Amino acid sequence: MLRVDSRKVEPGDTFLALVGSYTDGHDYINDAIDRGAACIIANHGEYSVKTIITDDTRTYLSNYLKELNLEKMKKIKLIGIAGTTGKTVTGDLIYQLLNNLNMKTAYIGTNGFYLGGKIYKTSSSTPDIYELYELINRAIDENCENIILETSSRAIEQRHIEGLRFDIAIFTNFIAHQRKDKEDYLNTKIELFKMIKKGGYAIINKKDPYYEYFALPQNNNIFYGTLDSDYPLRKINSNYNYTEFTLGKNTIKMPLIGPYNMFNYAAAYITAKILNFDSEEIISATLSMHPIDGRFENIKYKDSLIIIDYAYDIDTINNVIKETKKIAQGKIITLIGCGGERRKDKRSLIGKLVSENSDFAIFTSDNPRHENEEDIINDMTKDLDKDNFISISSRKEAIKKGINMLENKDILLILGKGHEDYQVIGNDELPFKDHDEVMKIIK
Numbered sequence: 001m002l003r004v005d006s007r008k009v010e011p012g013d014t015f016l017a018l019v020g021s022y023t024d025g026h027d028y029i030n031d032a033i034d035r036g037a038a039c040i041i042a043n044h045g046e047y048s049v050k051t052i053i054t055d056d057t058r059t060y061l062s063n064y065l066k067e068l069n070l071e072k073m074k075k076i077k078l079i080g081i082a083g084t085t086g087k088t089v090t091g092d093l094i095y096q097l098l099n100n101l102n103m104k105t106a107y108i109g110t111n112g113f114y115l116g117g118k119i120y121k122t123s124s125s126t127p128d129i130y131e132l133y134e135l136i137n138r139a140i141d142e143n144c145e146n147i148i149l150e151t152s153s154r155a156i157e158q159r160h161i162e163g164l165r166f167d168i169a170i171f172t173n174f175i176a177h178q179r180k181d182k183e184d185y186l187n188t189k190i191e192l193f194k195m196i197k198k199g200g201y202a203i204i205n206k207k208d209p210y211y212e213y214f215a216l217p218q219n220n221n222i223f224y225g226t227l228d229s230d231y232p233l234r235k236i237n238s239n240y241n242y243t244e245f246t247l248g249k250n251t252i253k254m255p256l257i258g259p260y261n262m263f264n265y266a267a268a269y270i271t272a273k274i275l276n277f278d279s280e281e282i283i284s285a286t287l288s289m290h291p292i293d294g295r296f297e298n299i300k301y302k303d304s305l306i307i308i309d310y311a312y313d314i315d316t317i318n319n320v321i322k323e324t325k326k327i328a329q330g331k332i333i334t335l336i337g338c339g340g341e342r343r344k345d346k347r348s349l350i351g352k353l354v355s356e357n358s359d360f361a362i363f364t365s366d367n368p369r370h371e372n373e374e375d376i377i378n379d380m381t382k383d384l385d386k387d388n389f390i391s392i393s394s395r396k397e398a399i400k401k402g403i404n405m406l407e408n409k410d411i412l413l414i415l416g417k418g419h420e421d422y423q424v425i426g427n428d429e430l431p432f433k434d435h436d437e438v439m440k441i442i443k
Helices: 025-034 057-068 087-100 129-141 153-157 182-194 261-274 279-286 314-327 344-357 373-381 395-405 434-442
Strands: 014-016 039-042 050-053 077-082 105-109 112-115 118-120 146-150 166-171 196-205 220-225 231-238 243-247 250-254 297-301 304-309 332-336 360-363 389-391 411-415 422-425 428-431
Touching: 014 025, 014 057, 025 039, 039 057, 057 129, 077 087, 077 182, 087 105, 087 146, 087 261, 087 279, 105 129, 112 129, 129 146, 153 182, 166 182, 166 261, 182 196, 196 261, 220 261, 231 261, 243 261, 250 261, 250 279, 261 279, 297 434, 304 314, 304 434, 314 332, 314 344, 314 411, 332 344, 332 395, 344 360, 344 373, 360 373, 360 395, 373 389, 395 411, 395 434
Parallel strands: 014 039, 039 050, 077 146, 077 166, 105 146, 166 196, 196 220, 220 231, 304 411, 332 360, 332 411, 360 389
Antiparallel strands: 105 112, 112 118, 231 243, 243 250, 297 304, 422 428
């Protein structure tokens, strides 16, 4: 068997030395041989067992896996999603919708590997090609008809999806005003749309100013969002229980809140249409959808609302607060922290953004790692002009305080951790999930 992890090598296996961002497989060749590897595939070197030298082991691997799985891949449709934000929500919505329509579908993304109603952990939002094929094969063996793949720019850049061909690719949006590598970042995302099969479809958010870059001439391009697109969107009503809007000629009542979810849902709807479902079926299946874990996840509490979201950087925090303002009927209380040993220069900017755009702010911990929690919070609050905030180091106590502050029609935004089920303190990963803490308090 071909292995890329020397720790998994068994006698008679072939070990292929991959070069990654942080590790080089060539450093583990001797370990693989000690474990019984009968053949080595590498970029360079001479070894005591049969050796194949190739210019690029990653290309060798992707070609090998593609050839090995050629027949099996014909059994499924591969759906890729690219964009700065919205990938996880869009993927989750497609997964829900297609399974509600009795079309067995798997999903690989930030929240893990979704299969048969269960979620399994993965090494990253877009695992490396070897792990990807393992997950794809598992889905095929369980009779899945579609596999949705969240494709991060980092994964594309690191060639995690090299050799794959997609039946459908989705562009959600492009946000890069804080990046110095804007052009490279854009070109990396476009790569997914060069990997669409002949006759395949690109579903493109036309409201995004960069949409034309993703409309490659060789693809069947379908546009949504603007009034002049194939699937125009128009909001009717958005409240604490649902979002109602028109998509093309159809009225949709979606049991998810947040007007921006109209755009994520539109991509899911169009995907279902491409897969030959009619509008009535799709609209009916939509009624059984539910909020996504840690992505504008809403929990009703008395006549108020608690929203849990993964937003942790300036762009996503700003977007979530903006969306919340569109439905808010009372005060907005925002709870947030900043990760330890990460982006210290952004902490005061995040603190200012939250304070100035919320009625009240609660600053707390979020994976402090080896930093002191109070030092991190002080970095967030040092430049604030308003006094509409408190600092509580314990995230558990901060959540409790936020809930106790809720009055008529208020919204508590709990930002930063989303779906995460741990808190990193020092070297320890301690069990902690915002949703679970909320439910302990309100029940």
